[in-house]
Amino acid sequence: MIAEHFPILVILTPLLSAILIPLVGMIRRQLCWHVAFVASHIGFLISGWLLLRVRDTGRISYWLGGWEPPWGIEYVLDDLNALVLLVISFIAFMSVLYARKSIEAEIEPVRIPAFYSIFMLFVTGLMGIVITGDVFNLYVFLEISSLAGYALIAANRKKEALLASYNYLILGTIAATFILIGIGYLYMVTGSLNMADLRERLPSLYHSKVVLTAFAFFTVGLSLKLALFPLHVWLPNAYTYAPSVVSAVMAATATKVGAYVLLRIMFTVFSVEFDLHVVSITSILLFLSLTAIVAGSVLAIAQTNIKRMLAYSSVGQIGYIVLGATIVNETAMTGSILHILNHALMKGTLFFVAGCVIYKTGIKDISGLKGMARRMPFSMAAFTIAGLSMVGVPLTVGFVSKWHIALGAIQADMWYLVPVILLSSLLTAVYFGRVIETIYFSKEPGAKKSGSGLNEPRGRAGVQEAPFGMLLPTLILAALCIVFGAAASTSVSYAGAAARLLLGGM
Amino acid sequence: MDLIVGKYNYWIYIALMMIGFYAMIAKGNLIKKIIGMNIFQTAVFLFYISIAKVRGGTAPILWEKAILYDNPLPHVLILTAIVVSVSTTAVALALIILIYREFGTIEEDAILKMQEIEPRRRTDSQQ
Amino acid sequence: MDVIHSATPLYAVAVSLAASVLIALSGRMPNLREFWTIGASCIKFALVLSLLPDILNGRTIECPLFTVMPGLDLSFRVDALGMGFAITASLLWIVTSFYSIGYVRTLRERSQTRYFTCFSIALSAALGVAFSANMFTTFVFYEIITLCTFPLVAHKESAEAMRGARRYVVYLLGTSIVFQLSAILLTYDAAGTLDFKNGGIFPETVASAQLIIIFVLFVAGIAKAAIMPIHSWLPAAMVAPTPVSALLHAVAVVKAGVFVIVKIVLQIFGVDTLAGIGAGMPLAYVASFTILVASVIALRKDNLKARLAYSTVSQLSYVILGVALLTPSAILGSFLQIVLHAFGKITLFFAAGAIYVASRKTEVSQLDGLGRLMPFTMTAFAVGAFSMIGIPPLGGFLSKWYIAKGSLEASELPILLVIAFSTILNACYFMPIVYRAFFKKAQTESAAAHAAAGHGTMAWAGMREAPALMVVPLVLTAIATVAFFFVPSIMLDLARVVSADALGGR
Amino acid sequence: MIDFALLLFLVVCALAAIQMKDLLSAIMLLGSYSFIMAVVWTRLNAVDVAFTEASVGAGITTILLIATLSRTKRREMGQTVPLVNSVIYGVVVMLTSAVLLYGTIDMPLFGDPGAPAYQHVAPRYIEKSYEETGVVNFVTAVLASYRGYDTLGETAVIFGAGMCVILLLRRKI
Known part of the structure; x- marks a missing residue:
């Protein structure tokens, strides 16, 4: 039955489409988008199916080429990565939908086939990282997605984007090579590359200095990849200058995948016991994530460029994900995993809106948004929802994850974390509040005195919304911010299962 | 003594890696960084290949007279990694060409200086 | 005891939410838009009223909505306490609706649609707070009130209005996120539930130090109650149009604040628990402090609305004081104060608005001789003021009487003195206004101002009243204030149920 | 030597x-x-x-x-790196190499046939790969079949790099 091969098909679909797209592009350039759209849609559907399947039957192990692990490569789907896989494929699907118009405006037509091809490769890489159960295979996919990512950032060939991309390339390569070193060290003392196998073989070696070094390199490499605070330097420029859709998809997925891998390495390859008692990495990461949360928020407040503000906000939000993981209890871990999902939705929406504004008006600065609510009411509503969600207003997704992380902190008797979490919510409120206020209350520059008395113009004539193709994914994501915030039981139970899986040894 | 002789391969790899690493982060010339990157990555490959070596082993190709074979797995991994490395280099070089086209230089300092002036002028013209 | 399941509370909350959508959509047809407002307010009141008989019979009405995530439900439960608040808010909404229409139309305010939309949502949220079955639901609606009143406070969009609105939102959102949410998290962690229950929800095992921390966080987190030192948002919010100040800052918002505190005292901690940890009296003294200091400040304010605002700060603390005394009469009095202060204060604000509309006067010192020009308005003002002071044939006397009685029950003589002294202060800042209006001659320059304003519709015998749409509501609320003294039965019955519930530990 | x-x-x-x-x-x-x-x-x-x-x-x-x-x-260009920066770079490099050197302490000796990497997984490739795949070169055998998907990924990387270069360098026509 074909369903048995879904774990590989979910990777092959975008990969094959990446190869197909340039070929199709030779015939008709317009068709490229359609291929990408169909492929990402299939990828999304398969991921959804896989998630349900995992919930039904538990862990799925797929042996590539029929070779049993640890000799062959194994694809594994469990509660954690099935969820992350779905998030990625969904965001990718939405981004492709969004990309059509957005990319036409930002990239010359002749380079569009190559763009979609690389975009799909990027998605392939991310999904491959998530699904694989083999550390070296993970490295290969990591490099696929990284390479594609560098090119995507520079795809609009803007001056700043080129430099941002180059810097990201250098740091990304360092990160990947560090991870490669980690893999090599683990291999050296265990002889295995399979995650499940490593987990079995490692405990007796926990005090080996080789293993400790391997762990250190994994942590540093991954922290670079996921832009944990002091290693975040590549992120703001990359997100600011990349094409809109690229910023959105990277912010929503790439760093999330980094976070996922960190969780995998910390809790699946190694164990809670190792993290807590052998290296006490959790306390280091705890400290770093707190710094990230505060510093990210403070830096975001200082920004005037919308996308840069969102980028710094990402730095802070990544802190939340790591924080939840380092508290090491089920509730906080659930929050952390939920935040992977939730932040993807929120940040996706926000970057989409930023892209809509740029598409329609070319405005990049917050001050330019004055009175934008009248011109682009739907986009701005989406922005408001996602912004409130970032703040953590109840009934939005942001609240759900922050609630779990904060509650987890209390349960773990780490009371002192609660004020930090909540204060940073406040900082978030400051920088989003500022934008929202500008959107709704500041008078449009040059607009005449807006409305007086009974016959106030509703300004329908002045509405200049982004095209439907860009608006639709934006609104879908914004709606999901509320849906998964108001009826969070499902996502909480999924994330809870994933958290129990990670902390299985407790 | 055993310790020194037994591990010098690993030490050399560390030395090489650090040379490359330093060039990557400290050199201002974009091409120099890439040269550093190649040294850096190749050094790690050396480490992998060193793991594979077994004293008295022969190349991992079926041979009746062989008593011990070297470990083939790291070789496989590094074959892949070399390709990845050269691909990264290619993309980086493409970027460098574009950067040169835009800025007329491949020195980080000079580019950063130009960027400091640039945005101000551009935001002025935007509004 | 008896629990009835009914969806009426939901309808009562939802009706104005639905209205807000209709209002937003019919922005270009002001009359239709106003029809929605009036219609919704009447239906809402009718719905609330329909619940009253059951409540008076000692039943509670439950209406669970849905589960946001395990442990956190959005759910309604109506008891006598909530009923009192709901009746007050929904009844006054009808009156305020008429008044608002008169006010904004006469002044040709801008963004009227936004104004009425937000007003409707605020009312929904106020009722949501009144009917909450648990602290989470309360928190949700509490935040909604904050967010949707922000546009109302910032209505004028002038620099001053924006400043006031920012301070407003920073105080309310800030304290609620940092303190209230912490308290909720800690409560959830300690009690395992957030459902309101008479007699408290904390198991006896919880350490009293922890309870005290939670209690302090709650009190600090509910800035809407305007306990000093977190009161300064309230005067800042006076930049809002007068109907907003009237309904929201005399009734819905601040009453939501004190209501939540009462709720927390009676139904999260419970009288016995609070008495056990000795948190009641300190709170009573903080409230006393607020009562006195705010009165003194009010004395020094020349701006009429500012004076009323500080009077509100002071009067609100009576509610806190009453409930903090933890004795039957005091609780009864504090409940009555929620209702009666609402009617009195709304009259005063209505009058202030009418004065502004008719003569553009905002300062107390400008009011000389106004009693002759605006006899209805100023008489109503006098009635409201006397009620505030607590002069016998008016409603305000009742609540003070019961609170004073409560202080005797608790044998707290200092509190009794506070009440007496504050009554004198109240008189000091209200009497001069009444005196100026009726017994002082108008200055000449103000005559010119009248001519300039010239919106008077009841122009006979030299009267320059505001439009009937404004005058009639304020006369009605003034009459209601009188009526409460003579026919207090319904409210008193409700109050007895509240008191019995709280102390009976049902 | x-x-x-x-x-x-x-x-x-x-x-x-x-x-x-x-x-x-x-x-x-x-x-x-x-x-x-x-x-x-x-x-x-x-x-x-x-x-x-x-x-x-x-x-x-x-x-x-x-x-x-x-x-x-x-x-x-002969650029002058500010002293602070070069100190930072130096420290980063020193730290990294210190960690790496620390790691070598517990490493199995170079060429030790008893090293763990030689005990697990690899033996099967050496012993069985000819039977299982029919290729005399173990490296090729592993590359093409046991870990064939790494090779697929590798191909994807080359393809990706090609597309990247095209995307970046393609001129307007």
Whole structure:
């Protein structure tokens, strides 16, 4: 039955489409988008199916080429990565939908086939990282997605984007090579590359200095990849200058995948016991994530460029994900995993809106948004929802994850974390509040005195919304911010299962 | 003594890696960084290949007279990694060409200086 | 005891939410838009009223909505306490609706649609707070009130209005996120539930130090109650149009604040628990402090609305004081104060608005001789003021009487003195206004101002009243204030149920 | 002994490559670094890898670098790195190498047949791969079948790099 091969098909679909797209592009350039759209849609559907399947039957192990692990490569789907896989494929699907118009405006037509091809490769890489159960295979996919990512950032060939991309390339390569070193060290003392196998073989070696070094390199490499605070330097420029859709998809997925891998390495390859008692990495990461949360928020407040503000906000939000993981209890871990999902939705929406504004008006600065609510009411509503969600207003997704992380902190008797979490919510409120206020209350520059008395113009004539193709994914994501915030039981139970899986040894 | 002789391969790899690493982060010339990157990555490959070596082993190709074979797995991994490395280099070089086209230089300092002036002028013209 | 399941509370909350959508959509047809407002307010009141008989019979009405995530439900439960608040808010909404229409139309305010939309949502949220079955639901609606009143406070969009609105939102959102949410998290962690229950929800095992921390966080987190030192948002919010100040800052918002505190005292901690940890009296003294200091400040304010605002700060603390005394009469009095202060204060604000509309006067010192020009308005003002002071044939006397009685029950003589002294202060800042209006001659320059304003519709015998749409509501609320003294039965019955519930530990 | 000399020579090449101000010379030095590396790997019996490194690492990379150089500048500007920065870089590099050196303490000796990497997973490739795949070269066997999907990924990387270069460098037509 074909369903048995879904774990590989979910990777092959975008990969094959990446190869197909340039070929199709030779015939008709317009068709490229359609291929990408169909492929990402299939990828999304398969991921959804896989998630349900995992919930039904538990862990799925797929042996590539029929070779049993640890000799062959194994694809594994469990509660954690099935969820992350779905998030990625969904965001990718939405981004492709969004990309059509957005990319036409930002990239010359002749380079569009190559763009979609690389975009799909990027998605392939991310999904491959998530699904694989083999550390070296993970490295290969990591490099696929990284390479594609560098090119995507520079795809609009803007001056700043080129430099941002180059810097990201250098740091990304360092990160990947560090991870490669980690893999090599683990291999050296265990002889295995399979995650499940490593987990079995490692405990007796926990005090080996080789293993400790391997762990250190994994942590540093991954922290670079996921832009944990002091290693975040590549992120703001990359997100600011990349094409809109690229910023959105990277912010929503790439760093999330980094976070996922960190969780995998910390809790699946190694164990809670190792993290807590052998290296006490959790306390280091705890400290770093707190710094990230505060510093990210403070830096975001200082920004005037919308996308840069969102980028710094990402730095802070990544802190939340790591924080939840380092508290090491089920509730906080659930929050952390939920935040992977939730932040993807929120940040996706926000970057989409930023892209809509740029598409329609070319405005990049917050001050330019004055009175934008009248011109682009739907986009701005989406922005408001996602912004409130970032703040953590109840009934939005942001609240759900922050609630779990904060509650987890209390349960773990780490009371002192609660004020930090909540204060940073406040900082978030400051920088989003500022934008929202500008959107709704500041008078449009040059607009005449807006409305007086009974016959106030509703300004329908002045509405200049982004095209439907860009608006639709934006609104879908914004709606999901509320849906998964108001009826969070499902996502909480999924994330809870994933958290129990990670902390299985407790 | 055993310790020194037994591990010098690993030490050399560390030395090489650090040379490359330093060039990557400290050199201002974009091409120099890439040269550093190649040294850096190749050094790690050396480490992998060193793991594979077994004293008295022969190349991992079926041979009746062989008593011990070297470990083939790291070789496989590094074959892949070399390709990845050269691909990264290619993309980086493409970027460098574009950067040169835009800025007329491949020195980080000079580019950063130009960027400091640039945005101000551009935001002025935007509004 | 008896629990009835009914969806009426939901309808009562939802009706104005639905209205807000209709209002937003019919922005270009002001009359239709106003029809929605009036219609919704009447239906809402009718719905609330329909619940009253059951409540008076000692039943509670439950209406669970849905589960946001395990442990956190959005759910309604109506008891006598909530009923009192709901009746007050929904009844006054009808009156305020008429008044608002008169006010904004006469002044040709801008963004009227936004104004009425937000007003409707605020009312929904106020009722949501009144009917909450648990602290989470309360928190949700509490935040909604904050967010949707922000546009109302910032209505004028002038620099001053924006400043006031920012301070407003920073105080309310800030304290609620940092303190209230912490308290909720800690409560959830300690009690395992957030459902309101008479007699408290904390198991006896919880350490009293922890309870005290939670209690302090709650009190600090509910800035809407305007306990000093977190009161300064309230005067800042006076930049809002007068109907907003009237309904929201005399009734819905601040009453939501004190209501939540009462709720927390009676139904999260419970009288016995609070008495056990000795948190009641300190709170009573903080409230006393607020009562006195705010009165003194009010004395020094020349701006009429500012004076009323500080009077509100002071009067609100009576509610806190009453409930903090933890004795039957005091609780009864504090409940009555929620209702009666609402009617009195709304009259005063209505009058202030009418004065502004008719003569553009905002300062107390400008009011000389106004009693002759605006006899209805100023008489109503006098009635409201006397009620505030607590002069016998008016409603305000009742609540003070019961609170004073409560202080005797608790044998707290200092509190009794506070009440007496504050009554004198109240008189000091209200009497001069009444005196100026009726017994002082108008200055000449103000005559010119009248001519300039010239919106008077009841122009006979030299009267320059505001439009009937404004005058009639304020006369009605003034009459209601009188009526409460003579026919207090319904409210008193409700109050007895509240008191019995709280102390009976049902 | 010759192995050790080669390794030392590698270090010299690497140092020279990053110190050379003339970029073309630096690239040439990098090329020779790669070649020597290939020789070292041949000495370590990694024939396939050495061959790839010689062609891809030393060959293609060098060509790409020279091609780039022909479109940009040949000389590195002598820039002055602020002292603070160079201290920071130095510390980072020192720290990294310290961690790596620390890691070598517990490493199995070079060439030890009892090393764990030689005990697990690898034996099967050596013992069974001929039966299971029919390829005499174990490396090829693993590459093509046991870990075939790594190779697929590798192909994807090459393809991706190609597309990236096209995306970046394609001129308007």
